[in-house]
Amino acid sequence: MTLLELTATEQLRQLEAGELTAAELTRAYLERIARVEPQVQAFTRVNADAARQQAALVDRRRRQGDRVGRLAGLPVAVKDVLCTQGAPTTCASRMLADFRPPYDATVIARLRAADAILIGKTNMDEFAMGGSTENSALHPTRNPWDLTRSPGGSSGGAAACVAAGMAPLSVGSDTGGSIRQPAGLCGVVGLKPTYGRVSRFGLVAFASSLDQVGPMARSVEDAALLLETLAGHDSRDSTSANVPVPAYHRSVREPLNGLRVGIVPEHFAQGLDADVEQAIREALRVYESLGADVREVKLPHARYAVATYYVIAPCEASSNLARYDGVHYGYRWSPPPAPVGGEPVPSPPDADESDLVRLYRRTRAEGFGMEVKRRIMLGTYALSAGYYDAYYLKALKVRRLIRQDFDDVFRDVDLVASPVTAAPAFELGEMVHDPLKMYLIDLYTVSANLAGIPGISMPCGFSSSGLPIGLQLLAPSFGEEILLRGAYRFQQVTDWHRRSPSL
Amino acid sequence: MGITKDQVRKVALLARLELPDEQLEVMTGQLAEIVTYIDLLSELDTDRVEPMAHAMDLANVFAEDDVEPSLDRDQALANAPRHDGQCYLVPAVLGDS
Numbered sequence: 388m389t390l391l392e393l394t395a396t397e398q399l400r401q402l403e404a405g406e407l408t409a410a411e412l413t414r415a416y417l418e419r420i421a422r423v424e425p426q427v428q429a430f431t432r433v434n435a436d437a438a439r440q441q442a443a444l445v446d447r448r449r450r451q452g453d454r455v456g457r458l459a460g461l462p463v464a465v466k467d468v469l470c471t472q473g474a475p476t477t478c479a480s481r482m483l484a485d486f487r488p489p490y491d492a493t494v495i496a497r498l499r500a501a502d503a504i505l506i507g508k509t510n511m512d513e514f515a516m517g518g519s520t521e522n523s524a525l526h527p528t529r530n531p532w533d534l535t536r537s538p539g540g541s542s543g544g545a546a547a548c549v550a551a552g553m554a555p556l557s558v559g560s561d562t563g564g565s566i567r568q569p570a571g572l573c574g575v576v577g578l579k580p581t582y583g584r585v586s587r588f589g590l591v592a593f594a595s596s597l598d599q600v601g602p603m604a605r606s607v608e609d610a611a612l613l614l615e616t617l618a619g620h621d622s623r624d625s626t627s628a629n630v631p632v633p634a635y636h637r638s639v640r641e642p643l644n645g646l647r648v649g650i651v652p653e654h655f656a657q658g659l660d661a662d663v664e665q666a667i668r669e670a671l672r673v674y675e676s677l678g679a680d681v682r683e684v685k686l687p688h689a690r691y692a693v694a695t696y697y698v699i700a701p702c703e704a705s706s707n708l709a710r711y712d713g714v715h716y717g718y719r720w721s722p723p724p725a726p727v728g729g730e731p732v733p734s735p736p737d738a739d740e741s742d743l744v745r746l747y748r749r750t751r752a753e754g755f756g757m758e759v760k761r762r763i764m765l766g767t768y769a770l771s772a773g774y775y776d777a778y779y780l781k782a783l784k785v786r787r788l789i790r791q792d793f794d795d796v797f798r799d800v801d802l803v804a805s806p807v808t809a810a811p812a813f814e815l816g817e818m819v820h821d822p823l824k825m826y827l828i829d830l831y832t833v834s835a836n837l838a839g840i841p842g843i844s845m846p847c848g849f850s851s852s853g854l855p856i857g858l859q860l861l862a863p864s865f866g867e868e869i870l871l872r873g874a875y876r877f878q879q880v881t882d883w884h885r886r887s888p889s890l
Numbered sequence: 891m892g893i894t895k896d897q898v899r900k901v902a903l904l905a906r907l908e909l910p911d912e913q914l915e916v917m918t919g920q921l922a923e924i925v926t927y928i929d930l931l932s933e934l935d936t937d938r939v940e941p942m943a944h945a946m947d948l949a950n951v952f953a954e955d956d957v958e959p960s961l962d963r964d965q966a967l968a969n970a971p972r973h974d975g976q977c978y979l980v981p982a983v984l985g986d987s
Contacts, residue, residue, distance in 0.1 A: 768901045771901060787940060788939060838945065
């Protein structure tokens with residue numbers, strides 16, 4: 388087994404035992420990036436020099452016997468939606484092409500404190516809006532298992548770089564499935580923590596009541612390791628929960644008996660790809676063989692989740708993205724210069740439009756891509772006079788019903804299992820002109836964000852055409868320990884997560 | 891419920907977006923389709939359901955009123971497209987520019 392095929396946990400063991408240096412590991416990943424990144428295009432930026440320096444420093448400190456952090460020497464890639472001080476943070480948007488935040492996101496500060504090697508920032512759908520990474524203003528990312536297909540999104544780069552062996556660990560964000568869906572389509576592990584488990588300070592806001600930062604990795608053990616570094620209370624995020632962080636990297640391996648796994652019959656209804664259904668049912672048989680009690684449960688309002696989500700998320704987005712005004716930071720439209728010796732260019736005859744409003748509108752017209760505009764428009768419409776009660780307030784009420792469904796279900800079972808998506812990775816360009824079809828991909832994932840509960844996606848098989856298939860597990864709020872342990876049990880007896888694409 | 895092009899034009903102004911006519915056309919069709927789907931929610935009776943704005947039942951979170959270091963002006967202005975070293979610059983809002 389080559390160095391890059393080891394899990395992060397195994398690499399860390401070698402680093403700690405002095406059998407491997409951070410410099411060697413970082414060099415191996417940078418060489419892999421040089422070889423396969425031109426095809427996959429998972430990154431918006433690779434920090435080769437900074438990574439090498441950081442690795443050398445970690446090695447020196449380790450040699451000297453200094454205290455080093457939990458992830459000391461492990462390369463970590465970070466979705467380009469997290470602020471990195473003084474370094475570009477683009478959100479894959481023209482709007483933030485030149486933005487260099489004056490501070491680090493809390494999770495970035497935690498990664499630095501843990502002595503992780505920040506190897507690069509990963510591509511995404513613009514402002515995390517989308518499920519294919521085709522909405523990136525820079526370039527689409529390709530699925531390492533089939534370069535003609537999408538890696539999913541919005542954390543498509545974060546998933547693809549782990550799948551392609553360009554980083555052992557990465558950090559994504561998940562507002563409606565943006566960690567779990569690309570993890571599923573790329574055959575890696577992705578975990579969306581409980582709302583409030585990980586600080587959102589310095590995470591560029593999309594929908595603030597739904598956004599969560601989480602780990603992506605090759606194995607469940609690795610995801611537990613990274614989550615432990617990311618999680619914890621932060622006074623700079625008032626929605627961050629003051630709940631102790633368990634030692635996930637240890638508890639993940641604790642034995643687990645009498646696990647109760649719920650399945651929802653509607654999740655296996657029409658529209659589910661036959662290969663996906665077969666893989667999920669086989670995964671459930673694995674759980675049964677491990678002694679788990681797999682039983683049917685009801686989530687009566689699950690069928691309303693996508694509609695609820697596509698009211699709440701765009702409403703919050705339209706408000707959050709109002710900050711991009713061409714004034715404080717980011718892109719700004721400038722009027723074309725007046726022709727020499729001639730009259731200034733006349734403004735269009737719009738009586739309502741002052742020069743300032745024109746600046747706002749043109750800045751936003753040129754700075755945002757179509758999907759971002761679509762969500763801003765949808766949210767502005769749903770919040771506008773006469774529609775607020777019918778859409779936004781209505782959606783908030785249905786959100787409570789969805790949450791109550793989960794509260795009821797988790798009285799009877801420990802975890803709920805389902806597909807991550809109804810089908811394996813789709814072709815690039817297949818859905819870009821059909822936004823509603825793209826939204827419906829989120830069917831299995833959005834409920835967890837609406838309810839605020841944690842969910843994990845992990846590989847559980849392959850389609851007949853060789854594309855990875857993901858299994859989703861959901862747990863009650865702050866149930867990350869049982870979620871990780873439940874997922875780890877599966878990986879102990881299967882090797883789907885050990886497969887790598889041939890690139 | 892149908893959405894008209896005029897409504898979409900008005901929403902674009904509210905959202906401070908400028909949409910050329912051909913985009914307005916496409917956007918009207920797409921929003922209409924999405925809103926029709928969202929109307930699925932109307933089949934649920936939610937009269938007695940409390941709205942849920944947040945995933946956690948958080949009360950107000952207070953912090954001690956301590957002065958802590960914050961960004962200095964140069965840092966705060968560093969990403970501004972136009973500034974004069976003290977203030978952000980925008981087109982004149984009152985009177986002639």
